[in-house]
Amino acid sequence: MIRVVVTGVGAVSAAGLGIESVRTVLYEGRTCLAATGDVRDRLPIPGYGVCTVDVVPCLRRKKDRKLLSRAAELAIVAASLALGDRRDSEMGLVVGVGREPSDSGEVEAALLASERNGALDVGLLGSAGLALYPPLTPLRTLPNLVLAHVAIQFGMTGESGTRTGEEAAGLASIVEGYRLVSEGRVGAVLAGGADSLVDAGSARDGVRLGRLGPGRAPGEGAAFVVLESLESARRAGRVVLAEIVGAGDQATAAVSDLTHLVACIGSCGAATGPLAFAEALSRDGRLQVAEADGAVAWLAWTAGEVVL
Amino acid sequence: MSAVVLGEAMWTALGRTEDTWRRLLRRETGIRRIRRFDASTFPVTFGAEIGDVGLDGPALYYYLLDAVCDEAFGTLDFGAVPAERIGVFFGSEAVRPDLGELARRWQSREAPRLEELERHHPAGPAVAVAKRLGAKGPVVTLSIACTSSAQAVGEALWAIRRGEVDVAVAGGVDVLVHPLMVLGFSRLGALSVRNDEPDRASRPFDRDRDGFVLGDGAGVVVLASPKVAGRLGRSLGKITGYASSCNAWRITDTPPDGRGTRTAMEEALRDAGCSPSRLAYINAHGTSTQQNDASEAAGMRAALGDLAMKVPVSSTKSLMGHTVAACGVIEALLALRTVRDGIAPPTANLEQVDPECALFHVVEPLTVDKGVALSNAAGFGGSNTTIVVEAP
Known part of the structure; x- marks a missing residue:
């Protein structure tokens, strides 16, 4: 089995850019949640953990921005921080993403134009609704397009995959990235998650699902780690942040307590696990994160310089 | 190490497993005018x-x-396997909503019900199958557009290889003949608009192809480690190799040289320890869009070299449409059936091969060796996946 180490980390959250910003607000016990001017359906939540980022400097072409979902924007910024100047066309990529809100508002105009006598008229949808259906909607909402945009921006053509599954998806992606390297399927991989729950539809769905509410605000963020073999990291003279010594996912396991993180930056859906993992990398430890239906991803690691 | 196929099932516009296979060999189409809803005002009025x-x-x-689970699970005794040693891997996009319900909620401003939210989630199918089996191993949902269920099969293979599970259920399900899907893909210009001749609309690799045809489908395969398989049932074949790649090109376009297809095919064959000379058949992704087919053919020629004009290739989407999240597993099973029975289904409507798509195309049912086959899948966003299957 190939030994796998972490040689890069990048994160963006309501705390700011980089994982140090998360650590700072955590240790200072400071919240980054803010009420917005919009009452957002008067949901029973304490505020929103909104990121302030500019994705344009990270893009190959400025016009690419119009194709990006919010999660894709956050993912590209976090990936840029994790990769730095590194470009490796054979690098693998695994991304955990959350759910698309049950109504993002993109098709609302088309549906409303298709109303007749208080009910939906499918015939009208095909005629009047067609022009009102935004052509870019499918390109912003397919789950794998966060991955696709990151791959395109950074030229990554190796093995790739998208995991969906709420809070566990991001960490499950790092688990999958660990396997890709440890099994020799790729030399290096960028793995993590990105999600945004700060739109009205996601916030309302999250409350309905019991994932958001008092003490658990909607947030957004992204975090990625670069994983590679210990041998390649040493050969390239890279700084080793930690060695992954175990990983897995299963249907039942204990739920870790991420309350401290969520209280500061909000619940970031599929990005929560990677953010917590990235923040904790400098300490030896073990992290478990559960998703709603009990699927769990876990990682164990040893921090710092690797002892051979 | 390979994984043994113990159970398989599919449901397509052509019918259940046996009907789909029988009708493919007869070149009967499942593509027709849409009956599920009144599509007469839509830009595309047909589907599978x-x-x-x-x-x-x-x-x-x-x-x-x-x-499909009922059929694939059949009499397999899952109770003989510890729950922790059973994993579920499903390819799934979001479950398509009930449009009337969606519209009603827009008007009433009513929030979706909890059950609705849970059932609509991409992870819904994997969770449902895990609950049905009482599986406590990994429950994994992969959402990579049209490669979703192909990757689910591949990740199930790897879970068995690494000894994480003894039995893995992999599959995919999708319902594409839906008003919002017709609208969305029409707006992207991806669909065939041959409204006057639906049965001739899906024509992969043909010079006059003009887009793909949306289809409904579901497929599931039960895999087991060789050690456990013998105790559970009869082998229907093996999954021996898997690889994926990313084009990193453009969101909807594919690179003309088919580099992503080439990488996935070469790596999958390497993973299976299989020489291209052993290939008896390839089930192509073959969507019938201008770009996909030319790019995929270029990638296949690059991967196979001199063998490109000798290995039989067909696209079953010509008769059962494009089932997106379900097509990977369905077509991998059709590839396996091909080399198990020794007969390849044809690509329908391939009347004049586009010179850019030159390959050994199967246009009539063709006798092939009982051996090894590939199944290709590719998706929006540039993902490519290849599965290698082998007859028992």
Whole structure:
């Protein structure tokens, strides 16, 4: 089995850019949640953990921005921080993403134009609704397009995959990235998650699902780690942040307590696990994160310089 | 190490597993005018729908899932395997909503019900199958557009290889003949608009192809480690190799040289420890869009070299449409059936091969060796996946 180490980390959250910003607000016990001017359906939540980022400097072409979902924007910024100047066309990529809100508002105009006598008229949808259906909607909402945009921006053509599954998806992606390297399927991989729950539809769905509410605000963020073999990291003279010594996912396991993180930056859906993992990398430890239906991803690691 | 196929099932516009296979070999099409809803005002009025079920929306989605699980699981004794050693791997996009319900909520401003939110989630199928089996191993949902269920099969193979599970259920389900899907893909210009001749609309690799045809489908395969397989049932074949790649090119376009297809095919063959000279058949992704087919053919020629004009290739989408999240597993099973029975289904409507798509195309049912086959899948966003299968 190939030994796998972490040689890069990048994160963006309501705390700011980089994982140090998360650590700072955590240790200072400071919240980054803010009420917005919009009452957002008067949901029973304490505020929103909104990121302030500019994705344009990270893009190959400025016009690419119009194709990006919010999660894709956050993912590209976090990936840029994790990769730095590194470009490796054979690098693998695994991304955990959350759910698309049950109504993002993109098709609302088309549906409303298709109303007749208080009910939906499918015939009208095909005629009047067609022009009102935004052509870019499918390109912003397919789950794998966060991955696709990151791959395109950074030229990554190796093995790739998208995991969906709420809070566990991001960490499950790092688990999958660990396997890709440890099994020799790729030399290096960028793995993590990105999600945004700060739109009205996601916030309302999250409350309905019991994932958001008092003490658990909607947030957004992204975090990625670069994983590679210990041998390649040493050969390239890279700084080793930690060695992954175990990983897995299963249907039942204990739920870790991420309350401290969520209280500061909000619940970031599929990005929560990677953010917590990235923040904790400098300490030896073990992290478990559960998703709603009990699927769990876990990682164990040893921090710092690797002892051979 | 390979994984042994113990159970398999599919449901397409051509019917259940045996009907799909029989009708493919007869070149009967499942593509027709849409009956599920009044599509007369839509830019595209036909599709490959699973009709006569009397259901729509999520209810149809889960009905198909249950049906293919019933058939694939058959008499397999899952109770003989510890729950922790059973994993579930499903390819899934979001479950398509019930449109009437969606519209009603827009008007009333009513929030979706909890059950609705849970059933619509991409992870819904994997969770449902895990609950049905009482599986406590990994429950994994992969959402990579049209490669979703192919990757699910591949990740199930790897879970068995690494000894994480003894039995893995992999599959995919999708219902594409849906008003919002027709609207969305029409706006992207991805669909064939041959409204006057639906049965001739899906024509992969043909010079006059003009887009793909949306289809409904579900497929599931039960895999087991060689050690455990012998105790559970009869081998229907093996999954021996898997690889994926990313084009990193453009969101909807594919690179003309087919580099992503080439990488996935070469790596999958390497993973299987299989020489291209052993290939008896390839089930192509073959969507019938201008770009996909030319790019995929270029990638296949690059991967196979001199063998490119000798290995039989067909696209079964020509008769059963494009089932997106379900096509990977369905077509991998069709590839396996091909080399198990020694007969390859044809690509329908391939009347004049586009010179850019030159390959050894199967246009009539063709006798092939009982051996090894590939199944390709590719998706929006640039993902490519290849599965290697082998007859028992």
